[in-house]
Amino acid sequence: MSINRSVSFTGIRFDNPFLLSSAPPTESESNILRAFEAGWAGVVTKTIGLHPVVNVVGAKAKFMRTSPEDAYVSMKKRPGAALHSSWNWELISDKTIDWWLPRLRRIKEAFPDRVLIASIMAGSGNDKELKNWQHLARDCQDAGVDGLELNFSCPHMDRRDMGSNIGKDQGLCSVVTEAVKEAARVPVWCKLTPATAEIEVEAAACFRGGADAIVSSNTFPSIPLIDPETLEFEINVDGFVSSGGLGGPAILPLSLAKMAQMTRAFPDRSFSGIGGISDFNQALSYILLGCGTVQVCTAAMLDQAVGPNVIKRLLAGLDAFLERNAQRGWTGVEDFRGLRRDRIVSQSDIRRPDAADYHSGYEVAEGYAPQTSLSG
Numbered sequence: 001m002s003i004n005r006s007v008s009f010t011g012i013r014f015d016n017p018f019l020l021s022s023a024p025p026t027e028s029e030s031n032i033l034r035a036f037e038a039g040w041a042g043v044v045t046k047t048i049g050l051h052p053v054v055n056v057v058g059a060k061a062k063f064m065r066t067s068p069e070d071a072y073v074s075m076k077k078r079p080g081a082a083l084h085s086s087w088n089w090e091l092i093s094d095k096t097i098d099w100w101l102p103r104l105r106r107i108k109e110a111f112p113d114r115v116l117i118a119s120i121m122a123g124s125g126n127d128k129e130l131k132n133w134q135h136l137a138r139d140c141q142d143a144g145v146d147g148l149e150l151n152f153s154c155p156h157m158d159r160r161d162m163g164s165n166i167g168k169d170q171g172l173c174s175v176v177t178e179a180v181k182e183a184a185r186v187p188v189w190c191k192l193t194p195a196t197a198e199i200e201v202e203a204a205a206c207f208r209g210g211a212d213a214i215v216s217s218n219t220f221p222s223i224p225l226i227d228p229e230t231l232e233f234e235i236n237v238d239g240f241v242s243s244g245g246l247g248g249p250a251i252l253p254l255s256l257a258k259m260a261q262m263t264r265a266f267p268d269r270s271f272s273g274i275g276g277i278s279d280f281n282q283a284l285s286y287i288l289l290g291c292g293t294v295q296v297c298t299a300a301m302l303d304q305a306v307g308p309n310v311i312k313r314l315l316a317g318l319d320a321f322l323e324r325n326a327q328r329g330w331t332g333v334e335d336f337r338g339l340r341r342d343r344i345v346s347q348s349d350i351r352r353p354d355a356a357d358y359h360s361g362y363e364v365a366e367g368y369a370p371q372t373s374l375s376g
């Protein structure tokens with residue numbers, strides 16, 4: 001039986017389920033062209049806005065490492081230390097929509113069969129802002145992009161009506177998605193922040209607005225560590241720091257938990273998983289939870305900026321996995337997507353030495369049956 005790497009996701013055909021996420025690897029035409037040459041099936045552009053943004057002085061992103069000797073997590077480079085996470089406080093693209101449009105056109109002309117998704121962001125406080133979303137959506141689709149990803153997740157926006165502040169407000173999630181859907185002829189994905197208690201609530205709001213897929217996770221809100229010698233934050237400007245975003249291996253289990261909340265609530269909808277992926281084993285967890293595609297940022301940043309070796313590993317891992325499971329009749333991603341989604345249950349549904357001893361955290365009330373169906 002022959003292996004089929006391709007997937008169909010929100011009506012778009014991808015050569016394989018692996019994309020570069022919206023971030024520095026996709027911030028320029030040359031990076032995106034190199035990414036397609038390396039074998040990525042799709043890219044989501046660095047988030048595009050209407051107005052120019054100005055980043056902080058100095059480093060916008062750094063990597064934290066840890067070592068078995070001291071288990072210390074630090075941005076300081078030490079020999080033998082392993083990657084723990086990325087930390088960033090980078091804003092959206094510092095290039096405007098007018099800079100992007102001719103480049104989107106040229107990228108699509110050079111690689112008509114690869115998938116180009118434009119990540120876009122505007123405010124959401126009034127009708128003029130909603131029209132800005134529609135303006136961005138129309139311009140990008142007229143330039144030939146295959147889909148739109150709405151950034152409801154950037155964790156370091158000052159404005160209350162932008163980025164993750166939209167993703168924390170189910171009303172705004174619905175309204176903005178609906179506004180973009182009115183203008184869009186291409187599929188619309190919503191990238192949600194993981195910084196909410198019940199992400200399935202915001203996912204439901206996006207679906208009500210007409211979203212074709214949910215993407216998660218963006219980076220988790222976090223601050224850098226304080227250097228024990230200097231007592232300064234490891235990244236700071238004039239001694240000051242603001243909340244930024246954590247990515248990479250450290251967020252993998254956290255992001256899987258967020259994804260599972262959504263795929264269990266909406267088993268028939270489309271999801272794209274991000275967070276801590278650097279080879280196929282991690283991508284597999286997202287797919288087994290129900291994701292149809294996955295996206296990569298931190299691992300690609302550390303591999304020649306666009307991850308040529310990461311995509312090689314992902315493709316080799318997928319092929320080897322399908323070959324290993326050929327006797328089950330599996331030939332492609334759809335054959336195992338979602339296979340472990342229903343294995344996440346309540347505490348009370350997990351077997352214990354003697355089921356009669358467990359009362360879901362309640363006192364044993366004489367004369368009453370234990371409330372085993374309540375979650376802990």
Ligand SMILES: Cc1cc2nc3c(=O)[nH]c(=O)nc-3n(C[C@H](O)[C@H](O)[C@H](O)COP(=O)(O)O)c2cc1C
Binds near residue numbers: 021249251299
């Ligand atoms: C430096 C940096 C810049 C980023 N910029 C954006 C952005 O403009 N838009 C966006 O949706 N996500 C952005 N992200 C988030 C990534 O796309 C991704 O969701 C996150 O890093 C988790 O994936 P990872 O664990 O593979 O890094 C950025 C991440 C980093 C590290």
